[in-house]
Amino acid sequence: MAMKTSEEKFTDRVDKGIHDSFMRSAVSSAQERFQSRRLLAAQELGNWEDWRSHGEEIRQHVLENLDYYLYELSDNVAKRGGHVYFAQTAEEATSYIQNVVEKKKAKKIVKSKSMVTEEIDLNAGLEKMGCEVIETDLGEYILQVDDHDPPSHIVVPALHKNKEQIRDVFKKNQGYTKTEKPEELALHARQKLRHEYLTADIGITGCNFAIAETGSITLVTNEGNADLVAALPKTQITVMGMERLVPTFEEMEVLVSLLTRSAVGQKLTSYITTLTGPREEGDVDGPEEFHLVIVDNGRSDILGGEFQSILQCIRCAACVNACPVYRQVGGHSYGSIYSGPVGAVLSPLLGGYDDYKELPYASTLCGACTEACPVKIPLHELLHKHRQVIVEKEGRAPISEKILMKAFGLGASSPALYSIGSKMASPAMSLITQGNKISKGPGPLKTWTESREFPAPNKYRFRDWFNNRSKGEEQ
Amino acid sequence: MNGVIQNREAFLGKIAHRLERERKTNIKRPEWNYQPQDAVLKNATQEELVEVLKEQCKNIHTDFVLTNSANLPHSLKEVVNGFGGGSVVTWKDERFAQYGLSQLMNEDWPQEGVDLHVWNHTKKEENIEKASHANVGITISDITLAESGTVVLFSSKDKGRTVSFLPATSIIIVPKSSIVPRMTQAARIIREKVKSGELVASCINFITGPSNSADIEMILVIGVHGPIKATYIVVDDI
Numbered sequence: 001m002a003m004k005t006s007e008e009k010f011t012d013r014v015d016k017g018i019h020d021s022f023m024r025s026a027v028s029s030a031q032e033r034f035q036s037r038r039l040l041a042a043q044e045l046g047n048w049e050d051w052r053s054h055g056e057e058i059r060q061h062v063l064e065n066l067d068y069y070l071y072e073l074s075d076n077v078a079k080r081g082g083h084v085y086f087a088q089t090a091e092e093a094t095s096y097i098q099n100v101v102e103k104k105k106a107k108k109i110v111k112s113k114s115m116v117t118e119e120i121d122l123n124a125g126l127e128k129m130g131c132e133v134i135e136t137d138l139g140e141y142i143l144q145v146d147d148h149d150p151p152s153h154i155v156v157p158a159l160h161k162n163k164e165q166i167r168d169v170f171k172k173n174q175g176y177t178k179t180e181k182p183e184e185l186a187l188h189a190r191q192k193l194r195h196e197y198l199t200a201d202i203g204i205t206g207c208n209f210a211i212a213e214t215g216s217i218t219l220v221t222n223e224g225n226a227d228l229v230a231a232l233p234k235t236q237i238t239v240m241g242m243e244r245l246v247p248t249f250e251e252m253e254v255l256v257s258l259l260t261r262s263a264v265g266q267k268l269t270s271y272i273t274t275l276t277g278p279r280e281e282g283d284v285d286g287p288e289e290f291h292l293v294i295v296d297n298g299r300s301d302i303l304g305g306e307f308q309s310i311l312q313c314i315r316c317a318a319c320v321n322a323c324p325v326y327r328q329v330g331g332h333s334y335g336s337i338y339s340g341p342v343g344a345v346l347s348p349l350l351g352g353y354d355d356y357k358e359l360p361y362a363s364t365l366c367g368a369c370t371e372a373c374p375v376k377i378p379l380h381e382l383l384h385k386h387r388q389v390i391v392e393k394e395g396r397a398p399i400s401e402k403i404l405m406k407a408f409g410l411g412a413s414s415p416a417l418y419s420i421g422s423k424m425a426s427p428a429m430s431l432i433t434q435g436n437k438i439s440k441g442p443g444p445l446k447t448w449t450e451s452r453e454f455p456a457p458n459k460y461r462f463r464d465w466f467n468n469r470s471k472g473e474e475q
Numbered sequence: 476m477n478g479v480i481q482n483r484e485a486f487l488g489k490i491a492h493r494l495e496r497e498r499k500t501n502i503k504r505p506e507w508n509y510q511p512q513d514a515v516l517k518n519a520t521q522e523e524l525v526e527v528l529k530e531q532c533k534n535i536h537t538d539f540v541l542t543n544s545a546n547l548p549h550s551l552k553e554v555v556n557g558f559g560g561g562s563v564v565t566w567k568d569e570r571f572a573q574y575g576l577s578q579l580m581n582e583d584w585p586q587e588g589v590d591l592h593v594w595n596h597t598k599k600e601e602n603i604e605k606a607s608h609a610n611v612g613i614t615i616s617d618i619t620l621a622e623s624g625t626v627v628l629f630s631s632k633d634k635g636r637t638v639s640f641l642p643a644t645s646i647i648i649v650p651k652s653s654i655v656p657r658m659t660q661a662a663r664i665i666r667e668k669v670k671s672g673e674l675v676a677s678c679i680n681f682i683t684g685p686s687n688s689a690d691i692e693m694i695l696v697i698g699v700h701g702p703i704k705a706t707y708i709v710v711d712d713i
Binding site: 026029030033045046047050051053054057058061064065066067068070071074075077078079080081082083084085086087088092096136137138139142156157158159162163166182183185186187189190193194197198213214216222223224225227228230231232242247248249250252253254256257264266267268269270271272273274275276277278279280281282283284285286290294296300301303304305 | 476477478479480481482483485486487488489490491493494495498499500501502504505507508509510511512514515531535594596598599600602603607620622623624625630631632635636637640641658659661662663665666669674675676677678679680681682683684685686687688689690691692693694696698699700701702
């Protein structure tokens with residue numbers, strides 16, 4: 001699947017999301033659980049703000065010196081006998097990997113979860129060659145068995161499906177005969193996939209963080225699938241976005257701690273693995289051949305510009321889990337593999353405004369994402385910047401006031417709902433607020449506020465709102 | 476033999492160009508402004524770390540057994556029986572003998588019909604075959620992280636990485652002396668080795684309990700692709 005997940009119009013996608021009641025309740029309960037676990041995991045440390053600041057300084061330092069660290073990384077991978085390919089474009093990355101596949105005469109490929117391989121549409125490129133490509137992350141496996149249904153969440157890709165639907169997918173496509181119990185569904189996948197790991201010719205993984213000093217890659221999972229993908233096939237190919245690296249094991253450790261706490265509220269996930277080069281002499285498991293493919297695909301165009309800080313992202317999805325708009329419209333509405341606030345910032349940068357110009361408007365600019373981000377990316381400010389760029393380019397916002405309110409899912413249908421939504425707004429709004437009215441709205445609000453004023457949101461912290469709302473209190 | 480690096484110069488040149496400067500060829504690792512990781516379990520005694528580990532095991536669905544060297548064979552035998560016995564795979568690791576496990580492994584188990592396979596790199600694929608059908612995999616923690624309940628395993632030709640992934644259940648022996656506050660200390664230990672010129676192990680596993688997933692309706696399932704159950708046996712070696 002490429003980055004773009006739908007040919008439908010943004011408004012149609014949103015409409016579908018808003019009317020998918022299972023998805024909406026799944027998303028809201030997932031958000032609540034993720035949020036409370038994340039907050040608890042942060043609270044446990046006592047000095048979470050220092051952790052965030054440390055995460056931020058590490059990521060910024062790496063981006064400022066990216067050429068240096070990528071040089072060091074590639075040198076150290078090569079010293080350990082691994083091959084490194086620098087790919088400027090998605091096509092270059094895919095064709096390098098196709099070459100390796102061809103040389104190895106590979107027929108079966110197992111993969112662990114990797115957003116960047118989705119971004120470059122690698123699976124299609126490999127399937128075109130006649131390869132069988134098998135996703136091994138449970139959520140991604142389910143989506144793949146269901147005729148490549150797109151993911152709706154960065155961390156929980158099949159969040160939009162209920163267990164009965166998953167049972168039916170397995171039944172229809174794999175002759176599954178057991179019940180919809182998650183244990184039985186997972187066992188089915190375990191048994192199917194065990195065989196695949198042991199018989200695959202090539203394993204393809206993503207990379208959470210590469211470590212420049214040692215030429216290592218780090219994989220973070222709970223299922224253990226990435227470890228089997230990397231340990232059993234004779235050839236391993238790891239694909240990484242060029243910004244996903246750290247200087248040494250010490251910084252890796254900090255970012256992994258931030259990632260697992262922010263993504264799933266765990267101190268560490270079950271499996272954090274650092275892999276360095278191919279197997280060593282005498283080793284029985286681990287790949288005989290290791291390839292690292294470092295992908296630019298539009299990232300260098302973000303460097304040095306006003307959106308550079310989005311490259312700090314460690315793909316934890318804390319912003320997705322905090323976003324009130326995501327909560328209403330679900331992941332598929334974004335039309336990109338990158339959903340939620342990070343998706344709304346990143347998708348237009350990597351995929352262009354033509355396809356993604358509405359996404360920066362899929363936000364209330366409430367700042368909950370910025371507050372949740374473990375590496376302090378000013379997400380809502382970046383969304384606002386996008387709107388400015390779009391309005392400058394197009395002379396007007398790409399989406400009407402009515403549709404925007406609908407996209408909020410918090411607005412048009414009920415003034416009470418809007419008032420809840422707007423209470424989440426943050427200091428970002430203060431820039432455009434006079435008294436208690438908004439008179440110069442950003443982006444889409446501009447058309448509205450040309451003819452009338454918008455009630456200004458009260459200052460009210462998202463977290464308070466969220467907690468109160470979870471407790472069912474009236475606002 | 477060194478690997479091949481392709482397209483590097485143009486790629487890095489573009490990055491430097493975007494950052495509006497020359498290529499950087501030498502930078503010093505900065506002094507960070509923040510170091511919050513040092514505050515975690517600062518000044519905790521080894522006894523306190525054991526307690527933290529024990530508590531954390533409850534969160535990670537892992538059984539915790541505390542024993543001493545004299546009782547380790549008995550404890551290990553019990554845990555293996557608890558998992559249903561059958562076939563066992565272990566690393567080839569001299570620490571098993573140091574911990575007094577030779578008799579259990581070489582005499583008792585064969586007599587009792589426990590099929591033990593000790594990782595042997597000269598037997599190549601047979602190791603994988605054995606591990607993938609084994610009921611229990613036994614390894615020894617090289618560094619143990621109290622805060623998260625994590626064992627750290629360094630691979631080598633005698634310490635196959637799949638011993639802790641392929642068998643249905645996993646037992647990890649945790650020397651009490653290996654317990655440190657958190658991942659910070661492990662990262663520093665590894666870094667010291669690197670700085671002294673040692674090659675970092677081709678695979679380092681930081682393992683925290685059995686494999687699990689919440690990909691279906693956010694409902695936790697223990698045991699997905701890796702082991703379904705895990706037990707840590709902490710042995711007082713101090």
